[in-house]
Amino acid sequence: MSMIIDRRLNDRNKNATNRQRFIRRYKAQLKRAVADVVAERSITDIGRGGEVGIPVKDITEPRFRIGRGGDREMVHPGNKEFTKGDLIARPQGGGGGGSGQGGGGDGGDGQDNFMFTLSKEEFMNLFFDDLELPRLARNVLGDSKQFKYRRAGYTPSGVPANLSVPRSLKNAMARRLALQSPLKRELRELEQSGAPAEEIDALKSRIERVPFLDEYDLRFRHRVKEPKPISRAVMFCLMDVSASMSEQKKDLAKRFFTLLYMFLSRKYEQVDLVFIRHTSNAEEVDEEAFFHDPQTGGTVVMSALNLMMEIIEERYSGNDWNIYGSQVSDGDAFGSDPQRSCARLSRDILPLCRYFSYVEVPDSPSSITPLGGAYSQIQNVNFAMKTVMHRGDVYPVLRDLFQKEAA
């Protein structure tokens, strides 16, 4: 009689580890593939999981095999017209006459790429692997979900695992000494004075009745929970939406901010985002308006920086906050605006910031824009500047700006 077992409720994902191993092994290739995929996607789709490909030749496992060429004889089924001695032209490019043995040609499938689908989670992991906010400091207490335990002396109660044996025995010894020594002194006096034996025995048994270890003696190691300082950070996203920013440039800018937004919201639970867009004057907007509202107008960069300062003073002042800024513009600015903006940035804003990145989306890669020209004079380790010309550049630039520093 056979045994019939229902295994349907057993765990299904037996191969999860093997799958992760595969992804781990081909991380470099996958990262490249992921970057390519993202460059082609529309902004709203960026965060989805998706199909990626790895060149088949990278993942084949070599074996000793017999290749084409040489002499061989093969038997095939389905003869219709051949008789012995017939000559047949060699089939071109291998194909039919190739392998007579079944199961020989399974690997190829005519694909150049081994295509497969990454889940959203895997996709994002590869995508934002080793990116971080530079110079983030843990500097605030409170509001935190992270705790650590600290030793804090001993308590008379606790779980057995925390029992401190030396402490408990020390206490026990002290108690025994305290309780027994007066009795012992009395005993010595009785013995010297020649008291009756019953009395001495009674005293002896009293001494013996003092317990070796009592419940009062027990001491337990005490630990207290302490909140861990956390890092609170705010990212200011400054986007130029003036008339000189063409649709294509806005697309680049929004791509950059979308990636930045996904990166921050994924890696850091406690990051505030402030969206500022500016034409000739700046306004703080919500996420929705920032990414989707088609507003346009003139250009005053200064307005955005001023607004950023105001918001910092109003909401993010003090040392509690790690402040970050990211500005995207095509670099067009007029009159004294670039110089003034540059001064404002380097004098007032940068000292408050951990990191400020400026990404330019200029008309041509060679020309120097007014704003870019002014900003390039800033000498501050907290400031970085990059240029993006094509969709494909966005992700590498983001990676460059937020590359994890080697520990």
Next chain:
Amino acid sequence: MSSVEQRAAPLSRGGDWTFELLQEYDYEIGKIAKEFGLDTYPNQIEVISSEQMLDAYASVGLPISYTHWSYGKEFIRNEEGYRRGMRGLAYELVINSDPCIAYLMEDNSMPMQALVIAHACFGHNSFFKGNYLFKQWTSADAIVDYMVFARKYIFECEQKFGIDKVEETLDACHALMDHGVDRFHRPSPLSAYEELQRQHDRAEHARMQFDDIWRTLPRQDKGGAKEHKVKKAVFPPEPQENLLYFIEKYSPTLETWQREIVRIVRKLAQYFYPQGLTKVMNEGWATFWHYTLLNTMYDRGLVDDGFMFEVLQSHTNVVMQPGFDHPGYSGINPYALGFNMMRDIRRICENPDDEDRAWFPDIAGSDWRETLDFAMRNYKDESFIAQYLSPKLIREFHLFAIADIQKDEHLRVAAIHDDEGYREVRRMLSRQYNRDVLVPDIQIQRYEHMGDRSLVLRYQRLHDRPLTEDAREVLKHLSTLWGFKVTMEIFDDKEGVVDQIEVLPAR
């Protein structure tokens, strides 16, 4: 009247299955199988979902295996194919173990489940138990335990020595997996416990033998060295074809744990070795028996017409053999060839004609059960075809042989299905299942254990057939395990050593 009474009522109608029905079908099929004299391991039938089937696929058909990226790749490949509808899932998966584990997929219909039970639990199962290669090379009662041990061991190695190091070793071993069998020696049976004990003993012995004092001894004087030189001889004295075994025993650089991993992969290769040699027979046998068993059920009225239609439809798909000019042609279908040969043997036994009497005087008219059973037990594909492929079947398959001589401009038809060609076709088809045609003959020629410790292999080239480009990559893996230079000579019987590939370990 009486015949109507004899016919039992069908066990079920329609496609739905329940566990009670599975039990019933299994019981009936088992009863008929016993009547035919099939000898099987006890069955353990496991009902699983399609995702679990995908899982089972990936670990090379074992219920448990160690962690390796290549299984992940296999899993992803199957999963993608399945999701896109490019490939269906096999209906069955059966493991050569005692008890014999067979998987049923929950989304199959009742007739399909019965088909799988007949095919896997009685067909394959009896083959695993009876065939001489399986008896000799696999220990059905120990394999699952051994894999549990292997998985745990490799997991521990990863913890101790790092994933990358273990992966490198496994990659190298996998590349050499086809060369991990000693065809002319009978392997000793293994049990997980003994294995663990032996591995422990080996490690312990190495530890006990270690004594740092030997390092401090003054070197031997010249006289001693001379003596050594005289003794120097070619090692190994005879070429070795079991590359993994040789590496495990003699590699100058492997750590103990790495040797153990080489051993695990070698044991695994050994376990799969018979399956590669009996594809046609194994599948043919199982297909023949599901066909026979289910038809018997139908004759007895245990199943209805609808049931039989579904079974036959699936059966026909499995045993279809497209011709060489068909777009879907990918070589000879082992199910088709095997099934038809099994059936043909039965025919020769039951209704022989003059041709059969001339070709198979010993089995024509004999008891078909005994003849088939004998064939199943004592043959592998190569010898089975050479022995039993009948002219009638050659005609039915329209088999013809092509000679592909490299220097000739054209391919030549060497033999077809006519009187003068039968033997020729049969001989060539049987050769096609010789392992040497599938796996190149590569042996270890020399180990310079007194010199630079390099290893020399030799590829015995047959009929000018070259190795693929992969060979260099495999040699790189080999040199990682070996730790010193590895050379492979391409040797031809007529011309001697024609070429050689040399690989230095990456250090």
